[in-house]
Amino acid sequence: MGGVPIRLLVRANDWVYYAVLFCRHGANITQLCMPSFHFKGKSFLQNYHHSVKFHKLDPTKSKGTSKKPSLSDNLLIQGDNLKALKALLPTHAGKVKCIYIDPPYNTGNEGWKYNDNVASPMIQEWLGKEVNIDDLTRHDKWCCMMYPRLILLRELLTDDGVIFISIDDNEVHRLRMMMDEIFGDENFITEVIAQLNPRGRTLDRFFAKTHEYVLVYGKNATNESSINLLTKTGKAVDEYNKKDTVGPYRELGLRNRNPVFNRGNRPNLFYPLYVDPQTGGISLKKTEQFTIEALPRNSKGEDGCWTWGKDKVSKEGNLLIANTTRNGEWRVFRKDYLYGADGETAKTKAKALWTEKSINNQNGKQICNEIFDGCPFDFPKSIDLVRKCIGLGAGKDDLILDSFAGSGTTAHAVLALNQEDGGNRKFILVECEDYADEITGERIRRVIKGVPDAKDEALRKGLGGSFSYYELGEELEMDKILEGTDLPNYEELARYAFFTSTGENWSKSKMEKDAYYIGSSSSFEVYMLYEADKKKLKELALNLDFAMKVQNRFPNKQKLIFAPACFMEEYHLKEYGIRFAQLPFEIYRMAE
Numbered sequence: 001m002g003g004v005p006i007r008l009l010v011r012a013n014d015w016v017y018y019a020v021l022f023c024r025h026g027a028n029i030t031q032l033c034m035p036s037f038h039f040k041g042k043s044f045l046q047n048y049h050h051s052v053k054f055h056k057l058d059p060t061k062s063k064g065t066s067k068k069p070s071l072s073d074n075l076l077i078q079g080d081n082l083k084a085l086k087a088l089l090p091t092h093a094g095k096v097k098c099i100y101i102d103p104p105y106n107t108g109n110e111g112w113k114y115n116d117n118v119a120s121p122m123i124q125e126w127l128g129k130e131v132n133i134d135d136l137t138r139h140d141k142w143c144c145m146m147y148p149r150l151i152l153l154r155e156l157l158t159d160d161g162v163i164f165i166s167i168d169d170n171e172v173h174r175l176r177m178m179m180d181e182i183f184g185d186e187n188f189i190t191e192v193i194a195q196l197n198p199r200g201r202t203l204d205r206f207f208a209k210t211h212e213y214v215l216v217y218g219k220n221a222t223n224e225s226s227i228n229l230l231t232k233t234g235k236a237v238d239e240y241n242k243k244d245t246v247g248p249y250r251e252l253g254l255r256n257r258n259p260v261f262n263r264g265n266r267p268n269l270f271y272p273l274y275v276d277p278q279t280g281g282i283s284l285k286k287t288e289q290f291t292i293e294a295l296p297r298n299s300k301g302e303d304g305c306w307t308w309g310k311d312k313v314s315k316e317g318n319l320l321i322a323n324t325t326r327n328g329e330w331r332v333f334r335k336d337y338l339y340g341a342d343g344e345t346a347k348t349k350a351k352a353l354w355t356e357k358s359i360n361n362q363n364g365k366q367i368c369n370e371i372f373d374g375c376p377f378d379f380p381k382s383i384d385l386v387r388k389c390i391g392l393g394a395g396k397d398d399l400i401l402d403s404f405a406g407s408g409t410t411a412h413a414v415l416a417l418n419q420e421d422g423g424n425r426k427f428i429l430v431e432c433e434d435y436a437d438e439i440t441g442e443r444i445r446r447v448i449k450g451v452p453d454a455k456d457e458a459l460r461k462g463l464g465g466s467f468s469y470y471e472l473g474e475e476l477e478m479d480k481i482l483e484g485t486d487l488p489n490y491e492e493l494a495r496y497a498f499f500t501s502t503g504e505n506w507s508k509s510k511m512e513k514d515a516y517y518i519g520s521s522s523s524f525e526v527y528m529l530y531e532a533d534k535k536k537l538k539e540l541a542l543n544l545d546f547a548m549k550v551q552n553r554f555p556n557k558q559k560l561i562f563a564p565a566c567f568m569e570e571y572h573l574k575e576y577g578i579r580f581a582q583l584p585f586e587i588y589r590m591a592e
Contacts, residue, residue: 037178055474060469063441065445074428074467094157154183179217228391247338270295292322306332319334320332387413410427412447501560516529530583
């Protein structure tokens with residue numbers, strides 16, 4: 001069998017026999033047990049993102065609000081979102097803290113088309129054709145569309161980044177399986193149920209659906225900073241109804257109320273505490289002051305256990321207090337203060353059921369109506385739904401991405417949050433449709449400037465901020481460099497060369513074009529001898545004079561130098577710590 005996993009239908013009681021048999025022949029037991037997700041075209045899509053070419057991002061100053069367009073600004077990019085995500089990698093890989101996307105739900109009535117030019121006869125037949133309810137391959141097409149985009153979205157996330165995806169019953173189970181495969185099932189955080197239509201959709205069969213889902217995954221869900229805790233408000237704050245010299249607090253029982261945990265399986269957490277009947281103070285030792293014994297009994301009077309061990313009690317016993325119940329029994333509680341040592345209000349975990357009225361689709365449509373005097377979309381997401389996701393997934397200075405921008409709700413949410421708390425969050429929006437300027441961009445322009453008829457005062461005055469508008473430009477065709485046609489400008493090629501050779505982000509601010517220096521990576525100081533002029537390009541080559549200049553500047557670091565030619569011997573390159581990469585083909589070799 002040569003290590004190739006084999007799948008057979010076997011009876012349950014035959015499983016161990018076949019598992020042992022396969023392993024003896026080299027099959028991996030984890031491969032045998034691992035569930036897999038298959039759809040038509042998957043074999044062509046798993047690595048398709050590698051073949052997607054880098055494209056230029058061309059600024060269109062007249063469509064943005066920034067005086068000087070910049071890729072470090074808030075961004076709206078018009079163009080195919082797969083190509084746009086690939087184009088963002090050199091400058092934004094590993095920098096996005098929070099992603100929110102609202103992809104097509106694939107209901108069969110949305111009119112979306114499959115447009116990824118994958119080298120497969122089957123997929124070629126799909127190109128440009130509308131995916132409707134009668135299409136027997138519509139689920140396969142949707143998976144083929146989503147798969148490479150999810151891979152690139154993951155690459156753009158920070159190590160503690162998180163992605164929120166709105167979806168409904170049509171594809172939620174397939175999306176969950178794709179996400180488990182791409183992000184890893186260990187990085188699944190939750191599947192939120194969001195009530196977006198309390199009245200229910202009356203046209204649905206059998207049940208009038210009131211909710212959708214928001215799938216939440218982390219790039220590394222073991223990172224504690226992936227999801228933010230929420231500041232307590234309202235009734236949650238009212239629970240802190242006691243007060244001492246430290247501040248307001250609530251009392252939480254010290255005994256473990258879960259009957260699964262008891263004296264039998266947690267003997268180290270079963271021990272007596274002694275109460276001062278005058279003050280309610282607690283001690284681990286019985287004295288003339290602490291005379292009354294208190295034990296962790298459950299509601300049946302059986303021996304349970306405490307939630308704190310003796311060491312914690314000895315260190316933080318000042319937070320413990322005892323009170324009597326109606327029947328005169330003494331119970332031990334810990335003080336949970338409303339405000340922490342830093343003065344911040346107590347936090348709590350978000351719930352996975354969202355029923356707030358403000359997240360309804362109706363709310364999203366109402367706000368859209370105010371902005372456009374007639375909503376151009378049937379079901380625009382509520383700004384409060386997106387704000388909730390951003391609030392959980394990003395901090396005040398983080399970067400938020402939406403690659404299915406639609407009406408621009410995500411940009412609106414980011415600007416509103418910044419106006420509310422003084423944050424400096426930034427957004428990147430990608431929209432492939434023709435309405436990117438007329439609707440998506442126009443909404444951003446209006447909410448920045450102000451909407452006179454808006455009910456919200458802040459929106460009437462304008463949320464402030466700015467954004468740069470970019471359009472997806474031409475492919476960066478490396479082979480054309482030697483032919484001298486369609487030469488990319490220095491900045492575009494520097495961005496491409498630096499990222500594909502180092503795998504690290506490129507910063508324009510560190511580039512010194514006159515010195516042919518394009519930046520510093522963790523391993524190299526990177527140079528690129530290049531001019532976007534055929535005649536000048538032929539005259540450029542890495543020679544000893546240039547190598548000596550570089551060596552004088554960086555005597556103790558390795559240098560990576562891209563150039564059309566090299567007039568140096570190999571021993572000189574080693575002497576000066578230089579790795580030569582010939583344009584254009586070495587870029588691909590180094591990337592591999």
